[in-house]
Amino acid sequence: MIEQQVTITNPSGLHARPASLVTSFVKTYDGKVEIIRDTTTCNLKSILSLLSMGLHQGAEVTLRVDGPNEEQYMQSLVEFIQNLEG
Amino acid sequence: MEKSLEAIAASAGVAIGPVCLWVGMETELNKTKITADGIEHEKQRYRDAVLACCQQVQQVVDAAGPEEAAIMEAHLAILEDPLLEQLVFERIEALENAEHAVYLAGEAVAEQFEATGDELTMERAADVRDEALRLREQLHGGPARPGLSVGEPCVILAKDLPPSFTAVMDREKVLGFATELGGRTSHTAIMARTMDIPAVVGVRGLMEAAEEGAVAIVDGGAGTVVLNPGAGTLATARVKRQALTRRKAQLARLRRLPAETKDGAVVELMANIGLERECGYALEQGAEGVGLFRTEYLYMQGGDFPSEERQFAAYRYAARQMAGHPVVVRTLDIGGDKALPYHSYPPEQNPALGLRAIRFCLQHPGIFKTQLRAILRASAFGELRIMVPMVVSLEELGATRELLAACMAELRAEGRDFNEQIMVGIMVETPASVVLAERLAQKADFFSIGTNDLAQYLLAADRGNEWVQPLYSHFHPAVVAGLRQVVQAGHAAGIRVTLCGEMAGDPRAVPLLLGLGLDKLSMNASTLPSVKQMVRALRGQDARALADEALAAATTAEVEALLDRFMRTHGPAEDETLA
Numbered sequence: 268m269i270e271q272q273v274t275i276t277n278p279s280g281l282h283a284r285p286a287s288l289v290t291s292f293v294k295t296y297d298g299k300v301e302i303i304r305d306t307t308t309c310n311l312k313s314i315l316s317l318l319s320m321g322l323h324q325g326a327e328v329t330l331r332v333d334g335p336n337e338e339q340y341m342q343s344l345v346e347f348i349q350n351l352e353g
Numbered sequence: 354m355e356k357s358l359e360a361i362a363a364s365a366g367v368a369i370g371p372v373c374l375w376v377g378m379e380t381e382l383n384k385t386k387i388t389a390d391g392i393e394h395e396k397q398r399y400r401d402a403v404l405a406c407c408q409q410v411q412q413v414v415d416a417a418g419p420e421e422a423a424i425m426e427a428h429l430a431i432l433e434d435p436l437l438e439q440l441v442f443e444r445i446e447a448l449e450n451a452e453h454a455v456y457l458a459g460e461a462v463a464e465q466f467e468a469t470g471d472e473l474t475m476e477r478a479a480d481v482r483d484e485a486l487r488l489r490e491q492l493h494g495g496p497a498r499p500g501l502s503v504g505e506p507c508v509i510l511a512k513d514l515p516p517s518f519t520a521v522m523d524r525e526k527v528l529g530f531a532t533e534l535g536g537r538t539s540h541t542a543i544m545a546r547t548m549d550i551p552a553v554v555g556v557r558g559l560m561e562a563a564e565e566g567a568v569a570i571v572d573g574g575a576g577t578v579v580l581n582p583g584a585g586t587l588a589t590a591r592v593k594r595q596a597l598t599r600r601k602a603q604l605a606r607l608r609r610l611p612a613e614t615k616d617g618a619v620v621e622l623m624a625n626i627g628l629e630r631e632c633g634y635a636l637e638q639g640a641e642g643v644g645l646f647r648t649e650y651l652y653m654q655g656g657d658f659p660s661e662e663r664q665f666a667a668y669r670y671a672a673r674q675m676a677g678h679p680v681v682v683r684t685l686d687i688g689g690d691k692a693l694p695y696h697s698y699p700p701e702q703n704p705a706l707g708l709r710a711i712r713f714c715l716q717h718p719g720i721f722k723t724q725l726r727a728i729l730r731a732s733a734f735g736e737l738r739i740m741v742p743m744v745v746s747l748e749e750l751g752a753t754r755e756l757l758a759a760c761m762a763e764l765r766a767e768g769r770d771f772n773e774q775i776m777v778g779i780m781v782e783t784p785a786s787v788v789l790a791e792r793l794a795q796k797a798d799f800f801s802i803g804t805n806d807l808a809q810y811l812l813a814a815d816r817g818n819e820w821v822q823p824l825y826s827h828f829h830p831a832v833v834a835g836l837r838q839v840v841q842a843g844h845a846a847g848i849r850v851t852l853c854g855e856m857a858g859d860p861r862a863v864p865l866l867l868g869l870g871l872d873k874l875s876m877n878a879s880t881l882p883s884v885k886q887m888v889r890a891l892r893g894q895d896a897r898a899l900a901d902e903a904l905a906a907a908t909t910a911e912v913e914a915l916l917d918r919f920m921r922t923h924g925p926a927e928d929e930t931l932a
Contacts, residue, residue: 283473287427313436314427315462318477321469 268333270303271341277351280323285351290314292347298334300344355583358556360531362576363542365879366551367594368508368529369587372569372580374560375511375530384453387445395451399441402451402491406432406484427477431484437462452492459485470666508571510563510578514541524548529571531578533559543627543650545573546879547634553578604882608639612885618893620867622885623679623875625853629667632674635878639885642678644801644875645740645853646671648724649687657695658720664727672735679736681801681851681875682728683780684721684753686742688713705815710743715752725760732772739777740801745785750796753777778848782806787835790842800843801875804854808832827856828912833865833903840870851875861916863887864923868900890925 277285293300293311300311304326309316311330322328330348332341387395407429414425431437440461444454463478463485509530527550535541535554545552551573562580563569570579570590574597579586613619623644624635635643651659651667671680688709692698701707714721731737741753754777764771778799779786786793787807794800804827809816811831814824826832836852843850851873856862858876860883866874867888876884899919906912 279473280471282471283477287430290430310435313434314430315434315436315481318474319462319465319469321471321474323471 268331269337269341270329270331271345272327272329273345273348275322275324275326275328276349277353278324279353280326281317281320282322285353286317287314288351289348290317293344296332296334296340296344298332298337298340300334301331303329303331354581355586356562356580358559358562358578358580360556360576360578361535361537361542361554362573363535363537363554364545364550364552365574365597366529366549366572367574367590367597368551368571369568369590369594370506370508370528372563372565372567373507373509374563374565375509375514384456385450386448387450388448392445392448395445395454396442398492399438399445399451399455399488402455402488403432403438406487406491409487428480428484431481432488437481452489455485455488455492459488468660468663468666470669472670475670508569510559510569512560524550529573531556531559531569531571533557543631546877547628547631549634549879604886607882607885607889608637610885610889612639612641612888614867614888614891614893614896616893618867620871620888621873622881622888623681623851623853623873624878624881625875626671626878629670629674631878632671635881636675638878638881640678640878640881642675642736643671643680644851644873646680646682648683648685649691652685652687652693658693658723661723661727661730664724665730668728668731668737669734672731672737675735677736679738681738681740681778683740683742684711684724684728685714686710705809711741711749711753712743715749718756722756722760725757726764729757729760729764729771729775730769732775733770737772737775738799739775740780740799741777742780742803743783743806744779744781744793745783747789747792747796750777750779750793780806780853781839782810784810784835787811787839790839791845794842794846794848797848799848799851800839801851801853802836802839802871804832804836804852804856807835807854811835826909826913827854827859827862828916829909830904830906830912833869833906833912836866836869836871837900837904844870849873858884860884860887860924861920864891864896864899864919865903865912865916867891867893868896868898868903870900886925891923895919895923 275281279285281289290312302309302311302317304320304322307320309320311317330341330344332344410425410429410432414422414429417425437458440458441454444457445451449457459481463481466474466478466481469475506526506528508528511530511532513532513534514530529551530545531553532541533556542552542554551571553571553573553576556578559578567581570582570586572590582590611619612622621641622639623642624638624640625645625647626632626635626643627647627650632643651664668682686709687693688698688707698708708716728737728739741750744750757777761771761773776798778801779793779797780803781787781790781800782803808825808827808829812824812829814821816825840850849872852866852871853875857866857874858880863884874884899915902915903912906915
């Protein structure tokens with residue numbers, strides 16, 4: 268299990284289209300992926316959990332990955348989130 | 354045979370069309386308890402329903418154009434969502450049957466979405482409810498959402514319409530609606546006004562009399578529903594509908610014009626709202642702010658007092674939507690005659706004179722502080738103001754300011770942003786506050802006169818009581834004199850005076866109110882354009898002369914005669930001020 272901090276940088280935050288892109292991306296991974304802000308932990312494969320977090324641009328969150336090739340997967344996930352547009 | 358039903362006018366306009374009966378899915382539909390050995394079976398039913406629904410939606414996706422496909426794919430994601438499954442399973446494990454578990458889980462998620470305060474996420478709440486409904490219909494083996502898949506434009510008649518209905522219905526297909534339940538300030542009525550759809554609510558015996566496919570007329574201005582109208586009635590309704598459409602088009606052209614008299618006096622026109630979502634409509638109608646945000650609705654939505662976060666989200670939404678225009682939040686005006694189902698009140702002989710509004714809040718400082726903190730936090734996002742209802746004494750305003758100061762200290766300690774200079778005003782709606790207006794003006798940042806209650810208390814006449822109805826009028830000389838006194842007291846102390854009762858939305862009253870010197874008028878957004886038209890047709894000096902005459906009048910009838918004469922001689926001609 269590994270964790271990494273990341274800041275949401277795309278303008279509309281993790282809402283609507285960007286949020287579904289992230290969950291679709293994560294769904295293909297075989298392990299467990301969670302997103303944590305303050306005391307709230309959410310399953311990143313759930314669009315409903317992600318949307319309820321209401322993450323705006325600038326939100327600082329922790330990603331937690333537990334599964335095969337964690338290091339490599341974490342890197343690609345962080346990259347994916349940082350390259351979100353819209 | 355023609356049948357005419359009278360009820361509550363909820364949203365103005367005339368709709369004529371074939372009836373579509375909305376049977377809908379009752380909240381309680383198929384709600385049963387299961388036993389522990391049925392848990393696995395219910396879970397399997399849920400999984401099967403999800404699979405079937407996904408197939409349905411997938412078919413829609415396959416047949417749809419790219420835009421609709423993207424929307425429906427989002428719906429697919431909701432159906433397959435692990436959180437939804439988890440929430441449903443938790444409720445099944447608490448021995449709810451699958452239908453009810455889905456309902457509860459869907460509501461829980463939708464409410465969480467609504468609490469984020471993010472507009473896009475809040476809109477997704479309707480998607481969640483929609484899919485929860487699809488699942489329940491699948492589980493129930495019932496019809497695919499009656500009334501929603503209507504082919505041709507129709508008038509929807511229902512016992513009640515769920516909040517999600519207005520979000521999922523097709524605006525082009527719904528000409529108007531009427532419901533058996535609800536009042537003028539119920540969710541359905543508010544949404545109808547927001548979407549500018551003719552609606553009548555509280556129609557007794559509606560569903561029994563209604564017939565699918567027969568013609569109905571819904572007149573949301575008059576508050577009538579006519580079933581199977583005869584040729585004469587139909588022709589009259591068509592003429593009225595046409596006239597309204599024409600008038601609406603004329604008024605629409607006024608929206609961007611300022612509310613100023615011919616001689617350049619400006620009066621600010623603002624909207625009264627009950628739900629934060631009404632802000633968009635208010636702006637569309639040309640409102641320069643929200644003069645009255647009734648917060649009661651927030652308290653009536655759930656099964657408990659709304660949390661600070663829920664309220665914060667609502668106030669912040671309004672503050673952001675109005676983008677720098679003021680939003681006056683009236684603190685909880687409840688108790689006595691307006692009860693909350695989850696709170697027990699002591700029985701009262703005379704609720705209108707009982708434990709309500711600021712009295713209730715000061716007796717329950719915990720509840721009050723939650724609201725004050727939420728308003729303060731939201732004040733960092735726009736021009737929010739606080740308005741205290743039912744004030745009869747300086748002590749009440751003082752106690753409110755003390756609680757507010759305590760909330761500010763807490764927020765400072767927590768490092769949260771808020772407007773340190775937030776304005777705190779009072780509703781002037783009790784005789785005591787009129788008499789004490791000069792002294793209250795020294796302590797309040799603004800006045801807002803609530804003429805509905807003020808007239809009731811000044812005249813000691815319950816406006817809901819038909820026996821004393823003739824006594825109740827906001828044109829009673831005592832009310833007119835009271836208005837003058839409050840405006841003068843406010844202006845002498847350098848504070849602004851708003852009027853936010855129904856009187857503000859009555860075009861006939863507008864010349865009088867301007868003449869009395871009111872700075873702002875706040876009203877239902879739908880009446881705002883016609884009030885603006887009135888303002889633009891006036892000259893300040895004529896209005897002042899009218900006010901002086903009205904102040905000298907001895908009876909309600911005399912005041913009304915003066916106003917009627919003024920309308921004939923100085924009121925807007927049909928196309929005047931529209932050029």
